[in-house]
Amino acid sequence: MSNIANDIRIVITGVGLTAPNANNLPDFRKALLEGKSGIRMFETRYLPPVPAGVCTFDKFKHETKKAARRGTRAGSISIYCANEAVIDSGYDFQNKDRSRVGVFIGITEHGNVETENEVHSLAKYNNDVKFWTHHHNPRTVANNPAGEVTLNMKITGPHLCMGAACAAGNLGIIYSAQMLRLGEVDFALGGGVSESIHTFGIFASFKSQNALAHHENPAKACRPFDKDRNGIVVSEGGCMYTMERLEDAKARGAKIYGEVAGYAYNSDATDFVLPNPERQAECMNLALKRAGMDPEDVDILNTHGTGTQQGDEHECEAARTVFPNAPRPYINNTKSYIGHCMGAAGALELAGNIPSFEDGLVHPTINLDNIDPDCQLDGLVINKPKPVDNIKCIMNNSFGMLGINSVVILKKFED
Amino acid sequence: MTGEGIRQAILDIIKEIVPDEDLSSVDPEKPFRDQIDLDSMDFLDIVMELRKRYSVEVPEQDYPHLLSMSSTVDYLLPKMESL
Numbered sequence: 001m002s003n004i005a006n007d008i009r010i011v012i013t014g015v016g017l018t019a020p021n022a023n024n025l026p027d028f029r030k031a032l033l034e035g036k037s038g039i040r041m042f043e044t045r046y047l048p049p050v051p052a053g054v055c056t057f058d059k060f061k062h063e064t065k066k067a068a069r070r071g072t073r074a075g076s077i078s079i080y081c082a083n084e085a086v087i088d089s090g091y092d093f094q095n096k097d098r099s100r101v102g103v104f105i106g107i108t109e110h111g112n113v114e115t116e117n118e119v120h121s122l123a124k125y126n127n128d129v130k131f132w133t134h135h136h137n138p139r140t141v142a143n144n145p146a147g148e149v150t151l152n153m154k155i156t157g158p159h160l161c162m163g164a165a166c167a168a169g170n171l172g173i174i175y176s177a178q179m180l181r182l183g184e185v186d187f188a189l190g191g192g193v194s195e196s197i198h199t200f201g202i203f204a205s206f207k208s209q210n211a212l213a214h215h216e217n218p219a220k221a222c223r224p225f226d227k228d229r230n231g232i233v234v235s236e237g238g239c240m241y242t243m244e245r246l247e248d249a250k251a252r253g254a255k256i257y258g259e260v261a262g263y264a265y266n267s268d269a270t271d272f273v274l275p276n277p278e279r280q281a282e283c284m285n286l287a288l289k290r291a292g293m294d295p296e297d298v299d300i301l302n303t304h305g306t307g308t309q310q311g312d313e314h315e316c317e318a319a320r321t322v323f324p325n326a327p328r329p330y331i332n333n334t335k336s337y338i339g340h341c342m343g344a345a346g347a348l349e350l351a352g353n354i355p356s357f358e359d360g361l362v363h364p365t366i367n368l369d370n371i372d373p374d375c376q377l378d379g380l381v382i383n384k385p386k387p388v389d390n391i392k393c394i395m396n397n398s399f400g401m402l403g404i405n406s407v408v409i410l411k412k413f414e415d
Numbered sequence: 416m417t418g419e420g421i422r423q424a425i426l427d428i429i430k431e432i433v434p435d436e437d438l439s440s441v442d443p444e445k446p447f448r449d450q451i452d453l454d455s456m457d458f459l460d461i462v463m464e465l466r467k468r469y470s471v472e473v474p475e476q477d478y479p480h481l482l483s484m485s486s487t488v489d490y491l492l493p494k495m496e497s498l
Contacts, residue, residue: 065434066452131467134459 014089020053053235075148106168111140165400169346233339262291268403326378346398
């Protein structure tokens with residue numbers, strides 16, 4: 001394994017987020033500790049109302065109406081989260097060299113929303129393509145969300161969106177750490193976003209796959225590890241971190257949320273949709289190895305668990321392999337509150353756990369009324385927060401279709 | 416449609432493109448771009464909206480006529496007076 005630049009320590013210094021149940025980290029943490037769901041019934045084209053997570057951030061706090069109209073929902077989410085993260089970081093953005101800033105955003109997909117809307121609109125004009133918008137291409141290019149951030153914040157360093165299915169939120173963090181270690185940037189905005197609820201296709205596809213959650217009470221629809229779980233709740237959301245090399249963060253006296261101790265991503269190479277617990281376990285072990293940690297060092301495992309039958313079982317199987325010494329780590333799941341925020345999921349779910357370093361609580365998994373015996377994990381924190389002394393390490397899982405697994409290990413910063 | 420009607424129609428379209436701006440004091444003789452934050456993609460929006468709302472086509476070679484409110488109204492009047 002290459003150890004290039006791995007001795008350069010990378011830290012998180014700011015967080016900006018919007019989730020279906022909160023629009024900043026303190027409120028998000030509060031919601032997770034209070035068991036507040038963000039799932040509601042949502043109208044989407046061609047389908048009866050479905051449970052979904054909808055964000056309520058102030059779209060025009062950092063973006064003009066003109067820019068929002070021209071851009072995309074994913075762009076607006078990214079702009080909000082990136083600006084909030086920079087404000088939170090205390091970084092003197094106006095006076096810094098913005099050619100040394102990079103924007104790296106994980107996405108599950110991008111362009112479906114805009115294409116679908118335009119096809120729908122074109123039908124009103126008898127499908128005459130002279131009515132097809134000239135905004136289609138800039139809205140649907142794969143770098144759109146990150147590119148919109150650079151336009152909004154006048155960032156002239158590199159930007160990129162990492163297409164990584166539902167593993168993408170972690171990829172934004174991983175790629176940022178890599179670019180900082182390579183010296184390509186001095187300040188990285190990394191994370192993940194999703195606008196997926198605005199395309200009917202994602203709901204319809206999961207429904208056809210028998211993997212779309214349904215429940216008369218939308219707040220109960222997402223129930224990972226419960227024997228009555230019946231699928232995924234699709235949500236929108238975003239979470240961006242400011243990330244820096246430790247020496248830079250210390251030099252400016254930055255507040256440090258945590259240190260990226262290790263990470264890994266790999267491929268199952270087995271199936272388009274079904275996960276592979278063996279590869280997932282390998283990914284977790286590789287992240288531990290890079291972090292120089294043992295499984296016993298992990299205090300919290302935040303699961304990917306989406307509420308599908310096989311996905312949850314397979315992840316539990318992988319977790320038992322990596323962590324045979326129950327009850328540690330404590331295990332939780334954030335989707336039970338906010339659904340599956342797709343490209344944002346990994347980044348948001350990590351954010352919700354970071355305050356554990358300070359408040360000494362592990363937020364629970366909610367909606368877990370009758371545990372599926374195949375999902376039995378002794379460390380699962382169920383329905384109420386668990387006080388734990390001296391939380392120092394969080395492992396964050398995020399897995400996606402086409403067999404992509406990503407793991408980030410964040411540790412409490414200790415000089 | 417009268418010249419005044421066309422002027423209002425153009426203002427309505429521009430207002431949708433640049434909702435952040437105050438258009439109450441647009442000088443009809445000055446180029447739009449000297450007064451309003453409009454770029455080439457925004458002008459294409461004006462062309463598209465004229466097509467969608469009024470079935471009016473503005474060929475590319477005629478785009479220079481959309482320079483100011485006065486020149487736009489003068490150009491569009493023959494195309495829209497029967498609407």
